[in-house]
Amino acid sequence: MAVVRCVQCMSVSREGYRIHAEPIGYPEAGVICGMPGCERPGxxxxxxxxxxxxxxxxxxxxxxxxxxxxxxxxxxxxx
Ligand SMILES: [Zn+2]
Known part of the structure; x- marks a missing residue:
């Protein structure tokens, strides 16, 4: 299953995810990185x-x- 992460957080923990896509409306759409404490667009x-x-x-x-x-x-x- 896909995950939502900002570029900075994903550069720390890749977990095998190499391909990424922009959500519709990115970066204004309000889809936020899933890492605790991070509020950057994901x-x-x-x-x-x-x-x-x-x-x-x-x-x-x-x-x-x-x-x-x-x-x-x-x-x-x-x-
Ligand atoms: Zn993040």
């Missing part, structure tokens, strides 16, 4: 199959890693 980071589907342009809606019934977020198309 990018959507993905890995594995989701990253592949995003790069291929077939997926732009991602569930977020946030508990049993995660929210989903739309991202801008892969360039």
């Amino acid at each position: 990018l959507v980071w993905m890995r594995g199959r989701e990253a592949m589907e995003y790069v291929q342009g077939s997926k732009t809606c991602f569930p977020l890693n946030a508990g049993k019934r995660p929210a989903k977020i739309l991202v801008k198309l892969s360039e």
Whole structure:
């Protein structure tokens, strides 16, 4: 599942996430980095199959890693 992290936090703990996408409306949309204490605008980071589907342009809606019934977020198309 995708996670939301700002660039600074993700540069510290990559956790295998190499591909990122901008949420629709980024950076004004109010999607905030998931690290405790951080309030910077977040990018959507993905890995594995989701990253592949995003790069291929077939997926732009991602569930977020946030508990049993995660929210989903739309991202801008892969360039
Ligand atoms: Zn952050």
